[in-house]
Amino acid sequence: GTSVPSPLMMAPVGVLGLVTPDQHGDIHGAEVSAATGVPFIGSTLMSDPLEDVAAARGDAPLWFQLYTPKNRELAASLVSRAEKAGYDAIVVTMDTWVPGWRPRDLASGNFPQLRGKALANYTSDPVFAEMTGPDxxxxxxxxxxxxTFGNPLSWDDLAWLRSLTDLPLVLKGICHPDDARRALDEGVDGIYVSNHGGRQANGGGAAIDWLPGVVEAVRAHPDRSEAPVVFDSGVRTGADxxxxxxxxxxxxAIGRPYVYGLALGGVPGATHVLRSLQAETDLIMAVDGYPRRCDLTSDALVEVP
Known part of the structure; x- marks a missing residue:
């Protein structure tokens, strides 16, 4: 029910902190959100504590993406902290409890978490501190x-996750209509269609090919037909x-484009990327004759063989 200036969001990006020279990319992502009004989804894998990121977001909506730890007390603590810090929703990622086969990362030895990077939400957490001991x-x-990372969640865990907070709960990584229906049956508030930017399963289907079926399942649900459907993966332009x-x-939700802007130009660079995407989206709808969001339907698209 939140009003926003455009249909864009900033997708959660793990290790975002590392893309800026000062290593505070997560805070700067929230600053971009404050400058544009585009909601920011902060990742569990931040370089700054989630409270510091929340303080930088201004009046823009802010969601927290949860990689659910195996330790339930730690999971509850992260969610509680997000709620107290003013986050507006919890996004539970379902498709990355274990990383996919990523040859580029393997070839470069790139796994920053093993060097202690992007773990600020853990090292600032009292439950995690009890797990590590003092100093x-x-x-x-x-x-x-x-x-504690890498919890293979099942449907049996959903009631427990729902019990952790009164905030809206969104499941990320839903690509099948049956999963969308069951998630709504179990009390989820929103569905997030994503294939994790194509980084998890080589040869898997494009998320946009799955989107219509998931939307149809949500809109036909007897009790939660108005649930929002968030989409990401492969979005590069306003046409997308x-x-x-x-x-x-x-x-x-936009991922890599705003990250590129943040890396190359800091907050002004990422702000420019988002405003350019907003402008292109507006102009395409205008020149194609769709003055309002509600006028835009699948009839506007023609499949090219």
Whole structure:
């Protein structure tokens, strides 16, 4: 029910902190949100505590993406902290409890968490502090994190997750209509269609191909037909945004483009990227004759063989 200036969001990006020279990319992402009004979804894997990120977001909506730890007390603590800090929703990622096969990361030895990077939400957490003991060295911190990361969630965990907070609960990584229906049956407030930017399962389907079926399942649900459907993966232009909206997405989350802007130009760079996407989206709808968001339907699209 929140009003926003455009149908865009900033998708959660783990290790975002590392893309800026000062290593505070998560805070700067929230500052971009404050400058544009585009909601920011902060990742569990931040370089700054979630409270500091929340303080930088101004009046823009802010969601917290949860990589659910194996330790339930730690999971509850992260969610509680997000709620107290003023986050507006919890986004539970379902498709990355274990990383996919990523040859580029393997070839470069790129796994910053093993160097203690992007673990600020853990090292600032009282439950995690109890797990590591007082004054842990880097190795203890990293191995404690390794031991709790990667919880293979099942439907049986959903009631417990729902019990942790009164905030809206969104499931991220839903790509099948049956999963969308069951999630809504179990009390989820929103569905997030995503294939994790295509980084998890090589050869998997494009998220936009799954979007219409998921939207149809949500809109036909007897009790939660108005649930929002967030979409990301592969969005690079305003034309991509318009296509996703025409296929029924409530809002479209941007990942790599704003990260590139943040890396190259800091807050002004990422702000420029988002405003450019907003402008292109507006102009495409205008020149194609769709003055309002509600006028845009799948009839606007023609499949090219």
């Amino acid at each position: 842990p060295d880097l190795g203890t911190t990293v191995m404690t994190w390794v031991g 945004v318009v296509k996703a909206l025409a296929l029924g997405a409530t809002t479209v």
